[in-house]
Amino acid sequence: xxKAEVAVLFGLILAIMVGSFVGFEADCxxxxxxxxxxxxxxxxxxxxxxxxxxxxxxxILQDTQGLFExxxxxxxxxxxxxxxxxxxxxxxxxxxxxQGYSYDVQIxxxxxxxxTRTYDTITLPAGNYDALRIVIGSGEGHNWWCVLxxxxxxxxxxxxxxxxxxxxxxxxxxxxxDPKYExxxxxxxxxxxxxxxxx
Numbered sequence: 001x002x003k004a005e006v007a008v009l010f011g012l013i014l015a016i017m018v019g020s021f022v023g024f025e026a027d028c029x030x031x032x033x034x035x036x037x038x039x040x041x042x043x044x045x046x047x048x049x050x051x052x053x054x055x056x057x058x059x060i061l062q063d064t065q066g067l068f069e070x071x072x073x074x075x076x077x078x079x080x081x082x083x084x085x086x087x088x089x090x091x092x093x094x095x096x097x098x099q100g101y102s103y104d105v106q107i108x109x110x111x112x113x114x115x116t117r118t119y120d121t122i123t124l125p126a127g128n129y130d131a132l133r134i135v136i137g138s139g140e141g142h143n144w145w146c147v148l149x150x151x152x153x154x155x156x157x158x159x160x161x162x163x164x165x166x167x168x169x170x171x172x173x174x175x176x177x178d179p180k181y182e183x184x185x186x187x188x189x190x191x192x193x194x195x196x197x198x199x
């Protein structure tokens with residue numbers, strides 16, 4: 001094969017790969033704009049603080065079941081959660097005090113960066129997601145996260161929406177991919193971090 005033919009073939013393969021990644025990136029961006037996450041940061045990585053984080057998580061999910069159940073769409077869910085931030089903070093503080101700690105709690109509605117993460121049977125690609133962020137004490141410990149919309153982390157809820165209802169077929173194929181075998185997740189994470197550093 002002549003050098004010119006090899007160059008054309010290489011260029012064609014590269015164009016196909018880039019085109020495939022561009023489509024994958026667009027699907028991932030749509031996913032990040034369709035999901036609302038819960039993000040809880042522990043005070044530290046001590047066993048006691050990590051256990052406390054999980055107790056706060058359980059208490060919040062238990063006491064706010066109706067709040068986190070489906071309200072119709074992403075915007076309505078976020079608006080409803082935003083209206084109840086003081087109530088959610090009080091629930092977290094009450095549980096912290098009940099467990100014998102005096103940590104403060106900060107609670108925010110944010111749009112923040114998440115790395116590629118698997119929750120249950122779905123994989124959410126790296127990107128910026130809207131999230132309810134709860135910081136216990138200094139917030140220097142590992143976090144726990146789940147998906148509030150569609151309501152995947154509320155065991156008692158019977159949501160009307162699932163991932164099937166808020167994502168199209170291509171996006172569902174992305175979240176159902178195994179990140180261990182999906183090279184594009186790693187490339188996407190690298191690309192998104194590069195874009196953030198350039199901003």
